[in-house]
Amino acid sequence: MTGALSAYRIRKYGASVVLLFMVAINMAVTPNFTHINTLWNVCLQSFPVMMMAIGMTFVIATGGIDISVGSTMALSSIVLAKCLIFQHMPLWMSLVLALAAAAVFGLFNGILVGAFKFQPIVATLILMISGRGIAQLFNDGVVISFYGDEYSAIGVYRIGGLVPIQVVILAAAAALAMFLMRRTTFGCYVQAVGDNKQATYLAGVNTALVIVSVYVANALLAGLAASFETLRMCSADPNNIGKAIELDCIAAVAVGGTSMTGGRARLIGTITGALVMQLITTMVNMNNVPFAFSLVIKAAIIIVALYAQKEAA
Amino acid sequence: MDDDYIIEMTNISKRFPGVVALDNVDFRIRKGEVHVLMGENGAGKSTLIKILTGIYKQDSGGMTFEGRPFEPSNALDVQRAGISTIYQEISLIPQLSVAENIFIGREFKNFGVIDWKITHKKSSDLLGELGIDIDVASPLGSYGTAIQQMVAIARAISIEARLVVMDEPTSSLDEDEVRVLFGVIRKLKSSGIAVLFISHRLGEVFEISDRITVLKDGALVGEYETISLTRGELISKMVGRDAASILEGAGARSEKAREQFVRASGITSGRRLCGLDVAIGKGEVVGLAGLLGSGRTEFARVLFGVDKYDSGQITVNGKQVRFRMPKDAIRSGFAFCSEDRKTEGIIPHLSVRENILIASLKKVSRFGIISKSKQNEVADQYIDKLKIKTPGREQSMMNLSGGNQQKAILARWLCVKPQLVIMDEPTRGIDIGAKREIEGLIRQMAEDGISVLLISSEFEELVRNCDRIEVIRDGANMKTLVGPQISEEGIIRAIAGSDAPRDES
Numbered sequence: 001m002t003g004a005l006s007a008y009r010i011r012k013y014g015a016s017v018v019l020l021f022m023v024a025i026n027m028a029v030t031p032n033f034t035h036i037n038t039l040w041n042v043c044l045q046s047f048p049v050m051m052m053a054i055g056m057t058f059v060i061a062t063g064g065i066d067i068s069v070g071s072t073m074a075l076s077s078i079v080l081a082k083c084l085i086f087q088h089m090p091l092w093m094s095l096v097l098a099l100a101a102a103a104v105f106g107l108f109n110g111i112l113v114g115a116f117k118f119q120p121i122v123a124t125l126i127l128m129i130s131g132r133g134i135a136q137l138f139n140d141g142v143v144i145s146f147y148g149d150e151y152s153a154i155g156v157y158r159i160g161g162l163v164p165i166q167v168v169i170l171a172a173a174a175a176l177a178m179f180l181m182r183r184t185t186f187g188c189y190v191q192a193v194g195d196n197k198q199a200t201y202l203a204g205v206n207t208a209l210v211i212v213s214v215y216v217a218n219a220l221l222a223g224l225a226a227s228f229e230t231l232r233m234c235s236a237d238p239n240n241i242g243k244a245i246e247l248d249c250i251a252a253v254a255v256g257g258t259s260m261t262g263g264r265a266r267l268i269g270t271i272t273g274a275l276v277m278q279l280i281t282t283m284v285n286m287n288n289v290p291f292a293f294s295l296v297i298k299a300a301i302i303i304v305a306l307y308a309q310k311e312a313a
Numbered sequence: 314m315d316d317d318y319i320i321e322m323t324n325i326s327k328r329f330p331g332v333v334a335l336d337n338v339d340f341r342i343r344k345g346e347v348h349v350l351m352g353e354n355g356a357g358k359s360t361l362i363k364i365l366t367g368i369y370k371q372d373s374g375g376m377t378f379e380g381r382p383f384e385p386s387n388a389l390d391v392q393r394a395g396i397s398t399i400y401q402e403i404s405l406i407p408q409l410s411v412a413e414n415i416f417i418g419r420e421f422k423n424f425g426v427i428d429w430k431i432t433h434k435k436s437s438d439l440l441g442e443l444g445i446d447i448d449v450a451s452p453l454g455s456y457g458t459a460i461q462q463m464v465a466i467a468r469a470i471s472i473e474a475r476l477v478v479m480d481e482p483t484s485s486l487d488e489d490e491v492r493v494l495f496g497v498i499r500k501l502k503s504s505g506i507a508v509l510f511i512s513h514r515l516g517e518v519f520e521i522s523d524r525i526t527v528l529k530d531g532a533l534v535g536e537y538e539t540i541s542l543t544r545g546e547l548i549s550k551m552v553g554r555d556a557a558s559i560l561e562g563a564g565a566r567s568e569k570a571r572e573q574f575v576r577a578s579g580i581t582s583g584r585r586l587c588g589l590d591v592a593i594g595k596g597e598v599v600g601l602a603g604l605l606g607s608g609r610t611e612f613a614r615v616l617f618g619v620d621k622y623d624s625g626q627i628t629v630n631g632k633q634v635r636f637r638m639p640k641d642a643i644r645s646g647f648a649f650c651s652e653d654r655k656t657e658g659i660i661p662h663l664s665v666r667e668n669i670l671i672a673s674l675k676k677v678s679r680f681g682i683i684s685k686s687k688q689n690e691v692a693d694q695y696i697d698k699l700k701i702k703t704p705g706r707e708q709s710m711m712n713l714s715g716g717n718q719q720k721a722i723l724a725r726w727l728c729v730k731p732q733l734v735i736m737d738e739p740t741r742g743i744d745i746g747a748k749r750e751i752e753g754l755i756r757q758m759a760e761d762g763i764s765v766l767l768i769s770s771e772f773e774e775l776v777r778n779c780d781r782i783e784v785i786r787d788g789a790n791m792k793t794l795v796g797p798q799i800s801e802e803g804i805i806r807a808i809a810g811s812d813a814p815r816d817e818s
Contacts, residue, residue: 184681185674188663192671196660202619202651203672203725204643263662 014308015256015272018301022279030286038282040164044232046278047166048073049245050271051225053252054177055218057270060253061181062214063194063262064113064120068105069249071131072219073226073242076102078135080227081144081236084151091151099223105131106219107212114211124215128246135238147234155232166228173221178267187265190214194262251298252277255305276301319344319476319507320365320383320396325374327360334360337374338533340526342476345505347498349518349539352528353551353605353770358511361528362478365509366398367391379475397469398478405465407454412436414453415468439467443497459490466497476507483517487584495521513606514787515544515809527551544809548604552772552801571597573631574764575733577616580625585611587788588625593733596762598755600779602772602804608788609768610652613735616766617649618642643672646732650722650739652768654715658722661711665703666692668710668721673728695724700750716747723754733764740774752778772801784808 026033052069059066076098083094105127112123146152157165181187189210192200201207222242230236254260255276256269277298284294321341327334335357342348352358363369365376367385376383378394385391391398405414412432413420421431436449445463453461462482469477483491498508498521512518518525519539527534527550534550542550571594580589586608593599603609614620616627618636627634629645636642639649651657660668669692670677677687692706699720703713710718719739726734736755740748755765755778769775775782782794784807792807794800 183683183685185678185683186681188667188671188674188683192660192663192667195662196656198657199651199660200671202617202639202649202657204640204729205671206638206640259662 014305015269015276018255018305019272019276019279022276022283026279026283030283033286040167042275042278042282043167043170044164045281046274047170048225048229048242049248049252049277050170050274051173051221052218052245053249053256053270053274054173054267055214055221056246056249056253057256057258057265057267058177058181058190058214059120059218060250060258060260061190061194061262061265062211063197064211064214065250065260066109066124066215066218067121067246067250068109068124068127068131069218069222070242070245071128071135072102072105072222073229073245074132074135074238075105075138076223076226077230077236077241078138078144078238080230081146082138085144085146085149091154095227098227099220102219102223102226103216106216109219110212110215113215114208132238138238139236141239143235143237143239145235149234151231152234155228155230155234166232169224169228173224174267174271181265181267186210186213191263191265194259195264248274248277251302255302257305257309259309273305317343318377319379321377322361322365323375325361325364325371325376327357327364327369327371333531335364335371336531338528338531339536340365340533341536342507342509343524344475345502345507346523347502347508347510347521349510349512349522349525350528351511351513351518351525351547351551352534356528356551357531358528359480360531362398362480362509362511365391366396366478392472395473395475396478397472397474397476398480399462399465399469399482400480405453405461405468407461408452410450411440411447411453411456411464412449414464415439415449415471419472435471436467439471440464442470443467443500444493457490459486459493462486462494463497466501470501470506474506476509477501478509480511481513482510483512483514491517513604515547515604518547519544545805548805548808549801551604552770552805571595575616575627575629577612577627578625580612580615580622580627582611582615582620582622582788585788586615586622586625589785589788590790591616591766591783593764593766595732595764596759597781598759598765598767598779600775600782601766601768601785602775602782602794602808603785603791604808605770607785607808609785610737611788612785613649613737613766613768616642617647617735619649643729643731646730647735648672648726648729648731648733649735650719650726650737652737652741654718654722654742659710659718662709664707665696665701665710665713665721666706669695669706669724669728672725676728691728695721695727699724699727699754714744714747716743716750719743719747719751720754723751727758731763733766734758735766735768737768738770739767740769740771772804775804776801786810 032038056066079101080094080098083089083097084091109124109127112118113120159165159168181190189200189205192205193207193210197207226241229241252274253270255273257266258264258269280297280301281294284291318341323339325335325338325340338357338361340361350358350361360369364371367388367390383394385394409417415436416432421428433449440447440449440463443463443466445460447456447460453464466477482494486494501508510522522539524536525539525542525547526536529551574593574595576592578590580586589608589612591599591601591612601609601612611620615622618639618641634645660671666688670688674683677684677691689706696703696706701720701724702717710721713721739751755767758765767775767779776799779799782799782804784791784794784804786808791810794803794807
């Protein structure tokens with residue numbers, strides 16, 4: 001029984017231990033690491049990954065995966081910029097349309113996986129490939145830049161002159177996600193579907209609807225992340241925004257201890273996992289070590305995390 | 314004489330965590346005979362076959378093949394020795410041609426290049442011997458199941474198999490295809506190849522087999538010459554107890570008139586259900602008795618809206634219903650404990666609390682937000698009421714014993730305040746104590762006015778608990794047993810009954 005208990009602990013606290021370890025190393029070697037601005041930078045840089053890793057945790061908890069989030073970001077980004085800059089729509093309306101576009105992608109994925117029972121990786125591969133193309137077609141592949149525009153202040157807005165707006169959005173998204181997962185029927189259904197879909201279906205749950213919902217939610221988070229990234233950088237670049245970001249999101253979920261085959265979701269683990277990934281990049285960048293090293297270290301962390309969890313399972 | 318037997322397995326035992334799958338079983342097949350292995354669910358048939366074909370290793374006991382010790386370490390050893398296995402789901406490759414499937418891994422080559430002429434010729438010849446004339450260059454997948462089975466058999470012959478093992482080969486065949494298969498089996502037999510065959514269809518067993526081995530609950534019941542057995546004798550051997558020694562007082566059985574709750578009439582679905590009628594009264598415990606493959610589970614699934622049906626109708630309180638999914642059935646007051654607890658019952662990594670509440674979360678929540686205190690209260694109440702042994706409601710379901718998992722699943726259904734609980738093999742694979750408790754719950758439910766449809770391959774269990782028993786065979790009603798007619802012997806007689814709708818030899 002102690003074996004099972006310690007296995008459980010590895011799954012639950014493994015990522016936190018690694019995070020503490022990363023913080024400790026950074027405090028020792030990285031100049032100015034303890035400065036408050038470093039914290040905000042880490043948060044800002046990991047913002048899109050964290051937002052989508054939260055959504056990805058829901059998707060993976062149902063036993064699925066979504067590799068199209070990078071393309072969804074590209075779509076939302078270009079829709080937002082077009083509405084805001086070219087159509088001169090109000091910000092709120094542009095945001096709503098950017099999110100609606102993302103939701104359409106999510107719905108497409110969800111219906112393929114939930115109703116037509118396509119394999120998730122193949123179903124979402126469709127939009128991973130074509131979604132970015134669709135986004136590029138919106139503005140013939142041309143980047144929309146609005147630096148110095150009236151909107152350029154929003155993305156770098158700091159609440160009380162201190163806390164970046166992205167941090168607030170992220171905190172709200174994380175809190176809502178945790179509430180959904182732990183305290184609502186939806187959260188219970190999500191995890192039950194991933195753990196034993198047939199048993200959940202026989203218990204009277206509309207499993208297809210649950211699956212569609214998580215893909216839509218994940219796409220909405222991608223849309224929100226893309227919108228604020230676009231506003232912060234004052235440019236919508238459908239060719240590059242969110243490229244390969246799905247891999248970072250999946251890695252964060254894996255390191256965080258949610259089983260890739262579905263079931264119990266570990267949202268705190270996911271957030272911790274995303275922070276670990278970002279701290280590796282920060283450490284490497286701020287110590288003038290070539291960027292390529294960070295990729296190797298990330299891979300090593302993923303291997304260790306998955307091995308520990310394999311032992312745990 | 315050892316020489317008579319192609320395979321002899323002696324004192325074979327195999328345990329899995331929590332179950333003894335095989336307990337000192339002896340099993341042997343004579344050279345060139347058609348041997349049938351029979352038994353209900355959990356009898357140990359598939360475990361025995363898997364040991365014979367090298368998929369499992371026995372914990373104790375030994376095997377000889379043609380008189381020599383036989384210790385296969387994998388499926389390839391078994392094939393090399395001359396045993397060929399044809400599984401229910403055919404393990405060939407549908408995208409490749411018929412010829413490729415027959416000779417895969419053993420292609421005829423000239424300097425490394427496959428000689429298609431010889432390959433196709435040899436394939437045609439082999440199939441010709443079995444009386445099958447098809448285009449061997451076409452993909453295997455373009456032919457029906459029966460032909461695919463013939464191809465698997467042709468492959469078996471081409472590797473000079475001495476024993477061909479077939480796991481329920483007729484389950485997906487129609488009458489004509491069964492005839493063709495039996496023709497092939499007879500040809501194999503006449504050329505000295507032994508055939509081991511699993512089937513649940515009595516007519517087929519009596520038609521084709523020379524000898525029968527019966528297993529029950531992991532133990533050997535006996536080995537019989539087919540001609541020495543009657544149908545009734547065979548059934549009673551499968552379900553245990555001699556037909557003669559049965560019949561005790563069936564206990565006080567209420568035969569009072571009941572208001573009808575559910576009526577299913579003329580339910581037909583493919584070949585599995587052929588116009589089945591079942592009516593269930595309020596607070597009545599109705600048993601569905603039949604052998605494996607009789608349509609008992611298929612009916613339960615149709616009734617609960619899991620599987621579709623072709624024709625027939627279901628009424629609830631006199632109103633016609635058509636369920637699209639289990640959710641609809643639950644709304645009409647139905648509940649369903651699947652026979653397969655592991656893949657269709659438990660949600661293993663979630664807590665006992667979540668497992669109990671999954672079907673009734675709406676009752677402990679408002680606007681989708683679950684009330685923590687309410688759900689804890691409900692979970693604790695049922696853990697207490699059903700005496701579910703668990704360290705606490707937050708324990709992972711997978712850590713519970715089979716019996717306690719089953720009780721938790723029953724709790725799940727009691728939570729929805731059902732009017733009809735369909736229970737498919739509710740006591741399979743659980744210990745005797747939990748079995749008694751579950752039977753007690755069935756009676757309790759009936760007293761509380763809940764109807765129960767009970768399916769069990771243990772006829773004793775049906776006799777003990779049911780007010781009325783519907784005996785079915787091959788998807789059709791054989792007889793309804795009520796009051797003093799309810800006995801194991803009565804069930805066996807009804808199943809064996811000569812007024813069979815089909816499948817007579």
